[in-house]
């Protein structure tokens with residue numbers, strides 16, 4: 001039996017000596033490479049926190065002490081040592097263990113939200129609760145250098161530092177990177193701390209040396225001790241944290257278990273707000289990750305563990321956007337690009353390489369990204385802010401009040417819109433249409449293929465009197481889903497041969513709509529399928545089309561509450577059009593992880609499901625409508 005197999009909980013770690021822990025760390029690394037290469041996941045971040053996680057579980061007493069992981073993508077080791085290593089064959093798969101902490105999986109898990117920069121706020125709240133309960137428990141937040149660039153962290157630090165008697169342990173997992181190297185003044189400050197020997201370590205070393213230096217040692221030590229404050233400021237510019245009222249321990253080698261345990265034990269005993277600055281290496285121990293130029297295997301699809309290479313894939317929504325924006329950038333020098341620490345994964349890297357002065361990485365700070373874009377627009381630029389759909393949630397007020405209120409030409413590009421799959425409930429991009437539908441003057445496009453993505457991106461960037469947004473899915477994209485005609489902004493993809501059913505398919509669901517129409521045609525139900533292209537506001541041509549059919553069905557890869565279907569229903573009401581409408585979309589629930597296809601099937605968003613539902617509705621509605629037509633003929637109104 002390996003040491004890893006002998007670990008069923010943190011207590012097993014506390015029984016090990018440091019030699020055994022070193023062996024265990026090696027076994028965990030081999031385990032991570034093997035399992036994550038097969039399943040995909042966050043290999044780099046987790047390889048970087050092996051020793052840190054072991055030390056945390058040896059010094060603190062989870063779950064009595066709360067170990068909080070910011071984002072949570074780096075919690076695989078935590079899961080391994082809390083009795084879940086057997087679940088890694090199904091990591092991030094339907095029914096398998098989640099890629100983030102999961103309260104349903106373990107009492108050791110707390111934060112399920114994978115949105116960054118929240119852990120310190122949770123820690124502040126938990127510390128207050130522990131204090132009210134009489135103390136004795138520790139709130140320990142592990143936050144990356146990237147997450148620390150998020151605004152919520154600084155709101156939390158301000159509060160955490162407010163009470164010097166309230167223990168909060170903040171462990172900064174500083175590997176110098178988000179996906180790519182972390183940017184900004186804070187990152188520079190952390191780097192300056194990393195480059196200086198830890199003040200405590202230097203003091204310990206000096207004390208040791210002087211106490212063993214006969215005769216002159218003692219007076220020199222006494223003099224140095226008197227000058228301690230000045231030495232401290234000079235040796236390690238930790239003043240930012242200490243000026244905030246936070247005790248600082250570090251920098252500590254994040255791969256040295258004894259050193260980590262010493263610092264964490266000191267922090268645990270301190271009894272107030274304290275920072276332990278652990279310096280780690282993303283991908284540590286696995287050269288293909290350490291040397292991975294783009295992002296040190298921050299998040300990887302299944303790869304060959306020997307080569308570290310993923311399978312070659314076709315064009316993706318992101319790659320099409322990436323190339324088209326760069327082409328637009330060559331034509332429009334007012335176009336600038338903004339990323340929130342996700343340059344490559346949102347496809348802005350091509351633009352950045354071609355126009356090095358016209359792109360900005362703001363850190364994991366979507367709120368700042370949007371309002372900074374508003375500033376750029378006020379300055380005569382046309383900013384393109386590329387974020388994952390789900391991360392736009394935290395910048396809603398900035399979109400509403402900093403951009404739309406001023407009718408500024410900012411274009412939001414929402415990648416990973418709709419069900420994403422393996423990253424679970426806080427990553428599905430199922431909120432954007434409901435949010436943006438509330439924003440006066442906002443225009444939202446949902447391309448259905450590579451061709452319409454290029455076209456609608458250009459249309460969006462051509463708008464100068466207000467905000468626009470584009471939303472598209474995660475993964476591969478088809479080049480073309482052809483239209484038979486265009487009515488205003490609406491593309492007709494298929495004429496149903498009758499006026500029975502109008503099926504309005506949003507974005508990537510165009511293919512789904514056409515497949516459902518094929519099934520319905522086999523049953524003799526004529527379905528006209530259209531792609532609205534610009535989904536918000538609802539186009540008048542769509543209302544006209546609806547009015548000429550007996551039943552309207554909308555299908556969207558977004559939450560139903562306040563989504564596109566709701567907007568169409570409102571537009572029909574406003575036009576006094578009483579054609580019955582049924583809206584299909586993602587149910588307003590938190591949906592667990594699985595593949596995109598599995599999650600969609602789980603909520604009835606397959607061609608078969610859509611065809612079955614339309615059949616039921618059509619049978620009732622069309623029958624009713626025909627009966628009403630016949631009645632009208634027999635006894636015309638007076």
Ligand SMILES: Cc1ncc(C[n+]2csc(CCOP(=O)(O)OP(=O)(O)O)c2C)c(N)n1
Pocket residue numbers: 045071073074114115116143144145146147148173175177178179282298340341342364366391394
């Ligand atoms: C609000 C938000 N924006 C973006 C992301 C995407 N994201 C996931 S992990 C990550 C980088 C985190 O860097 P860091 O905190 O340093 O952790 P590391 O991966 O280095 O361990 C980003 C940008 C996110 N999870 N949440």
Ligand SMILES: CC(=O)[C@@H](O)[C@H](O)COP(=O)(O)O
Pocket residue numbers: 071073114298299345416420423474
């Ligand atoms: C943790 C995080 O927010 C991302 O790393 C997430 O895993 C999205 O990954 P994709 O880029 O594969 O959608």
Ligand SMILES: [Mg+2]
Pocket residue numbers: 144145146147173174175176177178
């Ligand atoms: Mg980092």
